[in-house]
Amino acid sequence: MSIKLTDRQQQILDLIREAVVNTGFPPTRAEIAQTLGFKSANAAEDHLRALARKGVIELTAGASRGIRLTEAAADFFGDTDINPERVRSQPTPLSAPTAAPGMGQVLLPLIGRVAAGFPMLATENIEREIQVDPNMFTQTPDYLLKVKGLSMRDIGILDGDLLAVKKTNVARNGQIVVARIDDEVTVKRLNQQGSRIELLPENTDFEPIIVTADQDFSIEGIALGLIRSTPLQ
Structure with missing residues (x-):
């Protein structure tokens, strides 16, 4: 070489x-x-x-x-x-604006507002379906989640972005996960040390979420990458 x-x-x-x-x-x-x-x-x-x-x-x-x-x-x-x-x-770096594909080989449900008490892929949570080229990601996503808020801003996950998610209930330490705490769903970085579970933001304006023993906690999926539909300026 x-x-x-x-x-x-x-x-x-x-x-x-x-x-x-x-x-x-x-x-x-x-x-x-x-x-x-x-x-x-x-x-x-x-x-x-x-x-x-x-x-x-x-x-x-x-x-x-x-x-x-x-x-x-x-x-x-x-x-x-x-x-x-x-x-x-491999996924596009999270902060790079990427036009959502108009045509693709995989039809993915888009999860908008998550209705309390319903599974992620329940009909109540699905806004519509979007065609996505599976070659954009290292694995084929199971759904797209519309991001709300700026708690993950510093790694380029912005409000309104579409996060490609692989459905799973397990994740490695340090991965970006979609997690459910009681009836609230959040996107954070997983930090698990023994029985202590923290969900870390990527924005210093936000505090880590510490999962307590009395809370109903589960991993809903891991992030594979990002689609941003905002046009390039």
């Missing part, structure tokens, strides 16, 4: 790959700095820009997780966790 990476650049590329595989989303600059022992996130930013110049990642300005592996990155992985096909189908 004509592209050469330094040992540190390879280390960061591997870290990005592991985050995408394990959580579905790339790491933040601060997470890279903390993991690799950098004094500041600026050092991580310098290495990311170097990787972008070499064509193995793409960066989205103004997004803390706006990092996307390119097809060229697959040449630098010695295992099969990410191959060229998987790189092609």
Whole structure:
């Protein structure tokens, strides 16, 4: 291959790959700095820009997780966790505006306001169905959830966005999940330490949600990526 990476650049590329595989989303600059022992996130930013110049990642300005592996990155992985096909189908960075596809191969229900006491995919919760190209995501979503509020703003999940969700009742620590607490449904990052469950926002204006023993808590699904229907300006 004509592209050469330094040992540190390879280390960061591997870290990005592991985050995408394990959580579905790339790491933040601060997470890279903390993991690799950098004094500041600026050092991580310098290495990311170097990787972008070499064509193995793409960066989205103004997004803390706006990092996307390119097809060229697959040449630098010695295992099969990410191959060229998987790189092609990874989700768009969450803050990158993406037009909702007009035609697709999968018809997904769009969940708007969630009616208390009803399952996510109950008729009462479905606004309409949208055709989506399944190749946009690493897995085929089961439904789209209309995001309400700005508690996940710092990773680019904005009010009105459509979150592609895989229906499941289990999730790995650190994944973005759709969770139900009693009759309320929320999108947050899962942080589970033993029996303690926290749902973390990605916006410093919001406080973490700590699930108490007397609350009815369940995982409704994991986020696979995002569709934004706002036209590009």
